[in-house]
Amino acid sequence: xxxxxxxxxxxxxxxxxxxxxxxxxxxxxxxxxxxxxxxxxxxxxxxxxxxxxxxxxxxxxxxxxxxxxxxxxxxxxxxxx
Amino acid sequence: xxxxxxxxxxxxxxxxxxxxxxxxxxxxxxxxxxxxxxxxxxxxxxxxxxxxxxxxxxxxxxxxxxxxxxxxxxxxxxxxxxxxxxxxxxxxxxxxxxxxxxxxxxxxxxxxxxxxxxxxxxxxxxxxxxxxxxxxxxxxxxxxxxxxxxxxxxxxxxxxxxxxxxxxxxxxxxxxxxxxxxxxxxxxxxxxxxxxxxxxxxxxxxxxxxxxxxxxxxxxxxxxxxxxxxxxxxxxxxxxxxxxxxxxxxxxxxxxxxxxxxxxxxxxxxxxxxxxxxxxxxxxxxxxxxxxxxxxxxxxxxxxxxxxxxxxxxxxxxxxxxxxxxxxxxxxxxxxxxxxxxxxxxxxxxxxxxxxxxxxxxxxxxxxxxxxxxxxxxxxxxxxxxxxxxxxxxxxxxxxxxxxxxxxxx
Numbered sequence: 001x002x003x004x005x006x007x008x009x010x011x012x013x014x015x016x017x018x019x020x021x022x023x024x025x026x027x028x029x030x031x032x033x034x035x036x037x038x039x040x041x042x043x044x045x046x047x048x049x050x051x052x053x054x055x056x057x058x059x060x061x062x063x064x065x066x067x068x069x070x071x072x073x074x075x076x077x078x079x080x081x
Numbered sequence: 082x083x084x085x086x087x088x089x090x091x092x093x094x095x096x097x098x099x100x101x102x103x104x105x106x107x108x109x110x111x112x113x114x115x116x117x118x119x120x121x122x123x124x125x126x127x128x129x130x131x132x133x134x135x136x137x138x139x140x141x142x143x144x145x146x147x148x149x150x151x152x153x154x155x156x157x158x159x160x161x162x163x164x165x166x167x168x169x170x171x172x173x174x175x176x177x178x179x180x181x182x183x184x185x186x187x188x189x190x191x192x193x194x195x196x197x198x199x200x201x202x203x204x205x206x207x208x209x210x211x212x213x214x215x216x217x218x219x220x221x222x223x224x225x226x227x228x229x230x231x232x233x234x235x236x237x238x239x240x241x242x243x244x245x246x247x248x249x250x251x252x253x254x255x256x257x258x259x260x261x262x263x264x265x266x267x268x269x270x271x272x273x274x275x276x277x278x279x280x281x282x283x284x285x286x287x288x289x290x291x292x293x294x295x296x297x298x299x300x301x302x303x304x305x306x307x308x309x310x311x312x313x314x315x316x317x318x319x320x321x322x323x324x325x326x327x328x329x330x331x332x333x334x335x336x337x338x339x340x341x342x343x344x345x346x347x348x349x350x351x352x353x354x355x356x357x358x359x360x361x362x363x364x365x366x367x368x369x370x371x372x373x374x375x376x377x378x379x380x381x382x383x384x385x386x387x388x389x390x391x392x393x394x395x396x397x398x399x400x401x402x403x404x405x406x407x408x409x410x411x412x413x414x415x416x417x418x419x420x421x422x423x424x425x426x427x428x429x430x431x432x433x434x435x436x437x438x439x440x441x442x443x444x445x446x447x448x449x450x451x452x453x454x455x456x457x458x459x460x461x462x463x464x465x466x467x468x469x470x471x472x473x474x475x476x477x478x479x480x481x482x483x484x485x486x487x488x489x490x491x
Contacts (some may be wrong), residue, residue, distance in 0.1 A: 039244040060246045
């Protein structure tokens with residue numbers, strides 16, 4: 001699995017979305033399943049999947065799929081297909 | 082006594098919109114055109130949501146507070162009526178653990194009295210600024226609004242929540258002094274390494290909506306102490322409009338684990354079977370299961386058996402020791418559902434003459450195995466136990482399992 005697929009999978013798992021659901025354009029405000037509990041689960045999943053520890057500021061900044069890609073870049077994880 | 086102090090302010094953090102007298106007047110005009118007397122109100126955390134609530138309250142029309150994201154049509158159908166009791170002011174849906182969904186009937190006096198009791202023990206003043214952290218159809222969330230409006234304080238409306246930057250930006254921008262959280266939010270705050278020093282105006286954290294681990298109580302009390310602020314551990318239930326007790330922050334260390342003292346005007350005692358009974362002017366009028374119940378007057382007489390087990394120490398501090406039993410039956414034998422949950426990682430509900438348990442994400446094989454183990458533990462035949470796999474258990478706004486939703490899915 002590519003890093004991009006792993007990240008998509010993490011979003012689908014945390015937000016309880018079907019396996020083929022598009023997630024690349026997801027934003028916190030637009031998805032009713034993306035509440036604070038789902039966000040906790042998303043952060044935990046990403047930390048496990050990419051073996052990183054995400055800082056508080058980055059946790060609360062991760063408000064979209066695109067932001068997650070950007071933030072993971074700071075931790076040395078390059079999200080490529 | 083009026084719920085809305087003339088000095089009170091409500092500001093939407095995202096839009097900058099504020100609550101005005103005109104907005105409430107307009108909501109009143111809208112209500113006048115709707116069939117009454119009951120006001121159905123799927124309430125969002127918005128200026129218009131609050132204006133409609135306050136307009137109904139001012140008109141003396143009972144308002145039923147509902148989740149705006151849930152399917153609420155059945156409530157309107159079930160409780161359609163042209164007659165209500167004149168004292169009736171606010172209706173909440175219950176988070177009761179068994180039986181049919183029902184409403185808690187709160188009188189105008191109970192709502193106002195409890196807002197005043199809370200404002201007193203939390204020392205809420207006109208310079209206080211609260212921020213929404215909980216939905217307004219949930220009694221804790223509504224009590225934060227009421228108690229601040231009553232004292233002419235400010236309430237900031239925020240909808241994204243503590244896991245998002247916008248929330249914390251709003252807290253700084255508006256000089257928020259007070260935040261209210263339920264236990265799972267404290268777990269999140271710990272994960273976020275919450276540092277009150279980042280929010281210079283913040284002085285009070287309140288906690289209700291279930292038991293918070295004592296480790297977290299001490300932890301957050303210490304964090305607040307470093308900035309000269311306090312953590313208020315509280316105890317309540319929707320049936321008490323909703324607050325019954327607060328632990329004074331200066332007693333938090335020597336009474337760790339207590340939910341505190343009864344609010345001014347209230348008192349606790351313990352029944353012969355160890356149940357905590359609250360007495361006070363904020364106790365509900367009763368439940369409503371049908372529209373006909375909305376005509377009924379006070380059925381409680383200010384006395385509320387809480388369903389919690391507890392003890393009171395020699396200084397009057399209440400300690401909750403457990404929940405009065407949730408009971409199911411298997412082949413006619415009564416079983417304690419809480420005991421089942423203590424022994425197995427499941428949520429248990431009664432299902433006629435069977436025990437139904439829900440376990441998160443288990444396979445068919447694991448379900449069969451679990452069924453055998455629970456039946457053995459109960460000393461009953463396995464056909465008395467039904468194990469269902471569920472992706473995730475439905476939760477109430479306070480993070481507790483929503484048993485009503487589970488029972489509805491049977």
